[in-house]
Amino acid sequence: METYEILTELLHNKKWKELKEILDEMNEQDIAELFMELEERDLTLVYRLLNKELAAEVFVNMEPEYQEQLIRAFSDTELREVLDELYVDDAVDLIEEMPATLVKRILKHTDPDTRKSINEILKYPEDSAGSIMTIEYVDLKRGMTVADAFTRIRRTGVDKETIYTCYVTDSKRKLKGYVTVKDLLLADENAEIREVMEDNVISVTTYEDKEVVADIFQKYDLVVLPVVDGENRLVGIITVDDAIDVLQEEITEDMELMAAITPTDKPYLKMGVFENFKKRIPWLMLLMVSATFTEKIITHFEGALTACVALTAFIPMLTGTCGNCGNQSSSTIIRGLSLGEIEFRDTLKVVFKEFLIALACGIALAVVNFAKLMIFDDSITWQMAMVISVTMICAVVFAKVVGSVLPVIAKKIGFDPAVMSSPFISTIVDAVTLLIYFAIASSVLNL
Amino acid sequence: METYEILTELLHNKKWKELKEILDEMNEQDIAELFMELEERDLTLVYRLLNKELAAEVFVNMEPEYQEQLIRAFSDTELREVLDELYVDDAVDLIEEMPATLVKRILKHTDPDTRKSINEILKYPEDSAGSIMTIEYVDLKRGMTVADAFTRIRRTGVDKETIYTCYVTDSKRKLKGYVTVKDLLLADENAEIREVMEDNVISVTTYEDKEVVADIFQKYDLVVLPVVDGENRLVGIITVDDAIDVLQEEITEDMELMAAITPTDKPYLKMGVFENFKKRIPWLMLLMVSATFTEKIITHFEGALTACVALTAFIPMLTGTCGNCGNQSSSTIIRGLSLGEIEFRDTLKVVFKEFLIALACGIALAVVNFAKLMIFDDSITWQMAMVISVTMICAVVFAKVVGSVLPVIAKKIGFDPAVMSSPFISTIVDAVTLLIYFAIASSVLNL
Numbered sequence: 001m002e003t004y005e006i007l008t009e010l011l012h013n014k015k016w017k018e019l020k021e022i023l024d025e026m027n028e029q030d031i032a033e034l035f036m037e038l039e040e041r042d043l044t045l046v047y048r049l050l051n052k053e054l055a056a057e058v059f060v061n062m063e064p065e066y067q068e069q070l071i072r073a074f075s076d077t078e079l080r081e082v083l084d085e086l087y088v089d090d091a092v093d094l095i096e097e098m099p100a101t102l103v104k105r106i107l108k109h110t111d112p113d114t115r116k117s118i119n120e121i122l123k124y125p126e127d128s129a130g131s132i133m134t135i136e137y138v139d140l141k142r143g144m145t146v147a148d149a150f151t152r153i154r155r156t157g158v159d160k161e162t163i164y165t166c167y168v169t170d171s172k173r174k175l176k177g178y179v180t181v182k183d184l185l186l187a188d189e190n191a192e193i194r195e196v197m198e199d200n201v202i203s204v205t206t207y208e209d210k211e212v213v214a215d216i217f218q219k220y221d222l223v224v225l226p227v228v229d230g231e232n233r234l235v236g237i238i239t240v241d242d243a244i245d246v247l248q249e250e251i252t253e254d255m256e257l258m259a260a261i262t263p264t265d266k267p268y269l270k271m272g273v274f275e276n277f278k279k280r281i282p283w284l285m286l287l288m289v290s291a292t293f294t295e296k297i298i299t300h301f302e303g304a305l306t307a308c309v310a311l312t313a314f315i316p317m318l319t320g321t322c323g324n325c326g327n328q329s330s331s332t333i334i335r336g337l338s339l340g341e342i343e344f345r346d347t348l349k350v351v352f353k354e355f356l357i358a359l360a361c362g363i364a365l366a367v368v369n370f371a372k373l374m375i376f377d378d379s380i381t382w383q384m385a386m387v388i389s390v391t392m393i394c395a396v397v398f399a400k401v402v403g404s405v406l407p408v409i410a411k412k413i414g415f416d417p418a419v420m421s422s423p424f425i426s427t428i429v430d431a432v433t434l435l436i437y438f439a440i441a442s443s444v445l446n447l
Numbered sequence: 448m449e450t451y452e453i454l455t456e457l458l459h460n461k462k463w464k465e466l467k468e469i470l471d472e473m474n475e476q477d478i479a480e481l482f483m484e485l486e487e488r489d490l491t492l493v494y495r496l497l498n499k500e501l502a503a504e505v506f507v508n509m510e511p512e513y514q515e516q517l518i519r520a521f522s523d524t525e526l527r528e529v530l531d532e533l534y535v536d537d538a539v540d541l542i543e544e545m546p547a548t549l550v551k552r553i554l555k556h557t558d559p560d561t562r563k564s565i566n567e568i569l570k571y572p573e574d575s576a577g578s579i580m581t582i583e584y585v586d587l588k589r590g591m592t593v594a595d596a597f598t599r600i601r602r603t604g605v606d607k608e609t610i611y612t613c614y615v616t617d618s619k620r621k622l623k624g625y626v627t628v629k630d631l632l633l634a635d636e637n638a639e640i641r642e643v644m645e646d647n648v649i650s651v652t653t654y655e656d657k658e659v660v661a662d663i664f665q666k667y668d669l670v671v672l673p674v675v676d677g678e679n680r681l682v683g684i685i686t687v688d689d690a691i692d693v694l695q696e697e698i699t700e701d702m703e704l705m706a707a708i709t710p711t712d713k714p715y716l717k718m719g720v721f722e723n724f725k726k727r728i729p730w731l732m733l734l735m736v737s738a739t740f741t742e743k744i745i746t747h748f749e750g751a752l753t754a755c756v757a758l759t760a761f762i763p764m765l766t767g768t769c770g771n772c773g774n775q776s777s778s779t780i781i782r783g784l785s786l787g788e789i790e791f792r793d794t795l796k797v798v799f800k801e802f803l804i805a806l807a808c809g810i811a812l813a814v815v816n817f818a819k820l821m822i823f824d825d826s827i828t829w830q831m832a833m834v835i836s837v838t839m840i841c842a843v844v845f846a847k848v849v850g851s852v853l854p855v856i857a858k859k860i861g862f863d864p865a866v867m868s869s870p871f872i873s874t875i876v877d878a879v880t881l882l883i884y885f886a887i888a889s890s891v892l893n894l
Contacts (some may be wrong), residue, residue, distance in 0.1 A: 221688035259778030293765035317738035331706030
């Protein structure tokens with residue numbers, strides 16, 4: 001990266017002024033990424049060049065390990081300055097990442113009110129709406145005029161995460177509605193908020209699952225969503241950027257489950273070998289042991305195999321192809337379920353459709369395979385080729401039907417459908433494919 | 448769904464007034480979903496109960512097939528009313544979905560300016576930023592005062608998709624910067640825009656890939672992003688809700704590729720059996736044919752197998768387990784790449800890490816498998832068990848290394864890493880596992 005060279009250049013020639021000028025023109029996210037490339041000594045050095053506000057923004061955008069480095073290097077005043085600039089939800093994230101000793105120091109230097117709110121938020125369960133909300137919102141009363149509202153926004157807006165949607169609450173802080181700054185700008189100065197506000201407002205409770213929150217954002221194309229407590233009292237708001245992060249976590253989790261990995265929210269490169277091992281081995285073990293069925297099946301048909309060893313040659317091709325078929329179906333259905341495109345009531349429709357698709361695929365594969373064997377494989381009799389092709393059709397149909405129905409059932413009984421994916425499906429499909437294969441073989445070739 | 452019963456109830460008793468009252472209180476998205484449950488006749492009936500603005504919002508939120516039903520039922524005046532309320536980007540989406548005959552009629556009833564903009568946007572390639580942008584933004588000049596700005600926003604803001612970020616352009620419409628309504632509210636009435644505006648602004652060109660656009664939204668936590676032409680002239684904006692949709696499409700595409708399915712942006716239930724068949728069969732064929740290697744390998748070692756048929760029993764277990772191992776690695780790396788957590792320069796780090804993880808997994812699996820065979824499988828000699836366990840270790844290491852390195856290479860040479868996933872990997876892994884298995888077997892058991 002070019003800017004990197006320029007900056008280190010300036011840095012090592014101690015050209016602070018030029019350095020500062022460049023940084024002031026840059027985006028906080030870009031600065032953060034740049035800084036994370038620097039050595040610890042340099043990092044604290046250049047960080048101090050940033051003006052207070054920018055400094056905090058850059059700080060928020062850095063990985064925990066670098067934030068830790070900085071905090072250790074901060075004087076108490078510096079620390080307080082950064083903390084004052086942080087939104088409460090960012091402060092919470094920070095505290096969740098830092099070692100206990102630093103947490104003490106951080107809390108010591110946050111002003112009492114913020115500390116109180118931080119502790120409030122820390123109380124909510126990890127996956128709840130409460131844990132990702134921020135408490136910096138603008139609230140208005142129904143009796144205010146539009147002019148009053150603007151005065152309030154001007155006075156308190158500076159350190160609110162968003163001011164464009166203001167929430168209307170009553171004397172008991174109960175959520176009554178919302179009004180956008182757009183509405184306010186287009187309304188008459190003297191109109192009362194109760195006249196301009198929208199009173200049917202979508203909200204979630206603090207204990208709502210954050211994945212549900214993310215889905216609500218998408219369904220209603222929201223930019224911000226209010227969070228209320230059990231008594232419908234407004235306690236915070238969630239902004240779309242946090243919703244997108246939840247969405248991404250959710251998808252990573254699905255993909256990990258679909259690959260038979262126990263999900264974590266830690267990025268791959270940040271995890272040690274042993275951590276990765278622990279995430280992967282349980283499923284591998286489980287699947288390996290369940291593969292015992294395939295052993296038993298084959299041993300049971302050992303007679304047939306001795307009589308016609310050629311049968312063996314096609315086992316991996318058959319199990320592999322059918323595994324792929326099941327995988328196609330399960331992935332399609334799992335994704336459809338998580339996008340809400342497929343509901344439980346669609347089950348029959350889905351299974352029937354997959355049945356037809358499977359039939360089409362099975363026949364196509366069988367025909368091509370038959371032709372291939374007859375043309376290129378003169379050691380194979382046509383009866384033999386027939387056995388393989390018929391097995392193909394039956395096994396493919398089975399694979400696709402199972403692949404489509406298991407995720408739906410999993411969801412219905414409260415599991416994550418993603419568990420019913422490729423690895424799990426193919427373990428079942430392998431066994432059944434072999435059963436079909438040998439059953440047909442021994443009857444047709446009367447072994 | 449309860450509301451559904453209530454509404455159909457009112458509908459069939461022709462209680463229009465009550466019906467209208469309920470609908471006016473509901474969210475447009477919910478109304479849309481409710482309406483899509485109705486029969487065609489009822490749909491057009493209740494739709495006419497909605498007030499003009501709500502009607503358009505509901506219309507936008509409906510599936511194309513229902514939009515088509517409505518348009519066919521609309522009088523020219525009704526059609527014009529709806530079209531007047533649509534944002535240009537929604538109008539474009541509509542036109543892209545409707546049959547040619549309706550498109551003619553739609554364009555006939557959109558006012559000339561809008562028609563011009565629609566045609567502009569339709570010119571952009573399907574995956575470009577231009578194709579998902581809207582042209583309804585507020586633009587300001589540097590010479591304006593904050594007061595002027597508010598006047599302009601009040602005058603033109605009504606039908607802009609967002610007013611909260613206003614873009615500052617010069618006389619040649621070149622993008623010079625942006626200013627948020629928050630800045631404006633907190634600034635002095637008489638201050639000039641040039642004083643309050645932020646001049647380093649992130650923008651994309653009309654031809655930028657929309658997936659890149661989505662990534663930019665995430666990286667910088669944006670709510671809106673300006674789109675410029677080759678000469679940096681502002682031509683439109685993209686809002687976060689559209690960016691999220693792109694993100695979801697992108698992920699669905701990855702998941703489809705990872706399941707060896709040719710991606711489309713059509714939802715599963717909307718696709719016919721044959722369409723699905725066409726998306727799935729090419730990959731199945733390719734993979735089936737490549738599985739020919741496994742046949743050849745097994746045929747080549749037929750001698751060994753006749754000498755020791757028991758070997759066959761463990762083929763599916765070995766290929767299956769190793770396939771799962773490869774799948775774990777490839778999925779992890781593919782996701783890491785698409786989240787930008789893993790870069791090409793990390794390749795060596797990744798491969799080495801996967802090697803160690805593989806070693807750990809391989810040994811663990813081998814040990815358990817050996818024990819299992821020795822304890823429960825008295826037909827198996829300890830040499831035999833040894834062969835299987837050693838094969839396990841070697842093949843698992845191979846699977847995980849290949850599974851981690853192929854996606855990175857794919858990305859480097861400009862393919863979608865998702866192609867290098869489970870089905871493709873396991874086809875390779877199957878073959879190599881068999882080679883290792885037979886090689887070790889024939890030497891150890893000297894067959």
